[in-house]
Amino acid sequence: MSGERDYKTLAEAAVYDETGRITGVVNQAIGFTQDWQDRGERILIGDAGWDQQEFRTTRYVKLTGKTPKLVDRPVLAGVPEQATASVGTEVSIPRVPACTVRFDGPVSGTHEHPGGSLKIGFTLTGTYRISFEAFPNLPCSFDLTVTP
Secondary structure, three states, X not given: OHHHOOOOOEEEEEEEOOOOOEEEEEEEEHHHHHXXXXXXXXXXXXXXXXXXXXXXXXXXXXXXXXXXXXXXXOOOOOOOOEEEEEOOOOEEEEEEOOEEEEEEOOOOEEEEEOOXXXXXXXXXXXXXXXXXXXXXXXXXXXXXXXXX
């Protein structure tokens, strides 16, 4: 069978894990990618959406349906570019899937968000960078300025 394969034409292929997250991108002959697939490797021929500036992929492998498919990662709706809150009050972002939230500023750390409305507030003034990734959504972040 491998004698009938195209080992000359190069094509981008996405290596992915059991969740559909792209873990690698290769450029190789189509026949080699088909050989990997025959060995049970998770790999698909197609544009993985590699963003060289952000050093990430903008696509993922959708595993629902009959065959895996490369699709664009959605942008999480409702995330502000920046926000302001007074000490002791909260900013609320609706419908955030379960994820790890990272905050960097006068106080830094992480918080495991179980899903639902994400409420963020601090007791120290300053500017905080709030970042999270709720896969398959693209990672996102915003600045929260906490005033007295």
